Amino acid sequence: MQAGLGLHRTAVAGAFSFGLLLAALSAPRIGRWLDAGHAAAVFRAGAALAVAGLASLAMARGAFGLVLGWSLVGLAMAGLLYEAAFALVGRAFDDAGERLRALAAVTVSGGLASTVFLPLLAWVVDTVGWRGALLLFAASVVAMAVLLERQVLPVLSRPIALPKEAPAGVAHRKVPLAARVVFPLATFAAAGLTTLLVPLLVQRGQAPVAAASALAGFGLAQLPGRLWLLGGRRRVSVALLVWWPLVLQSAGLLVVAMSGGLVAAALGVGVFGLGAGLHTLARPWLLQGLAGPALAGRWNGEVARVQGIARAVGPVLVVAASATLGMPAVLVIVALVLLASVPAARSLASGARRP
Structure with missing residues (x-):
């Protein structure tokens, strides 16, 4: 991106850091929406933002395009990555042991990001360029969203109520x-x-x-x-x-x-x-x-x-x-x-x- 856009390294890294900051600042609000039973809406919005952000990055022509793209991707990360997945999976399992195994399954899959997908990303960038790679991964997010919609959200996004034994004021x-x-x-x-x-x-x-x-x-x-x-x-x-x-x-x-x-x-x-x-x-x-x-x-x-x-x-x-x-x-x-x-x-x- 630095070479293709003719930008300073600091500008490229700064746009990425801004996306991470937005993801961090959005996390508590996303958590409240998940607690309120809006998991399906959060994941749908996250997928849409991810596609829009990756497409924006692919079409970027300068620093503004990078900041816009990473801003959208940052908001998407808040709704799609570990924090949202942990909350969704945690609510679906009452038994602590089964919940731990389910969380482990999520993190094992997430570990593929560095062990498998990072080398794969490097190969794709070498093959089709970084703009083509971004568009290809935007298409993969669409496929992921379809899979979530059909196989995951109907099972894991059921609403729950506070336990009967919960003390007064637990929500605070x-x-x-x-x-x-x-x-x-x-x-x-x-x-x-x-x-x-x-x-x-x-x-x-x-x-x-x-x-x-x-x-x-x-x-x-x-x-x-x-x-x-x-x-x-x-x-x-x-x-x-x-x-x-x-x-x-x-x-x-x-x-x-x-x-x-x-x-x-x-x-x-x-x-x-x-x-x-x-x-x-x-x-x-x-x-x-x-x-x-x-x-x-x-x-x-x-x-x-x-x-x-x-x-x-x-x-x-x-x-x-x-x-x-x-x-x-x-x-x-x-x-x-x-x-x-x-x-x-x-x-x-x-x-x-x-x-």
């Missing part, structure tokens, strides 16, 4: 502060790792292709834990999902920061990815247990808003900090902050154990 309960801290910190840590890993390894003498290969392991490393949860039927410890992943992510960051070679860095990325893969499931499953199905959409949306902001500002902050402190020091600091959030995560897990 606020998201625990710990949830607003723990999950965005994990998102910030992931943004920091993916931003700094390749330049850190290149600085240490590794070839760019080898460094990128180590980063590619991040997506693969998230799958084993999710597949294990998808196939298992035993009860899962709340700690396994909520605070042990933070320990794994902290350990992975420390290994990367102190590693001297490619193998050790790849090992650190793998450990971090294993924790991140489990922690992705923790938020929707935990918040559903704490809030109940009637509030899960709003709570997920509010936490997702903070996570989206962390995802958008994370790369900028870690790059700015590394210019002064150095990349290894920044990774160590992020790891220590993540470890410091473990007590807050344990308090969340403790709350989930109560009936």
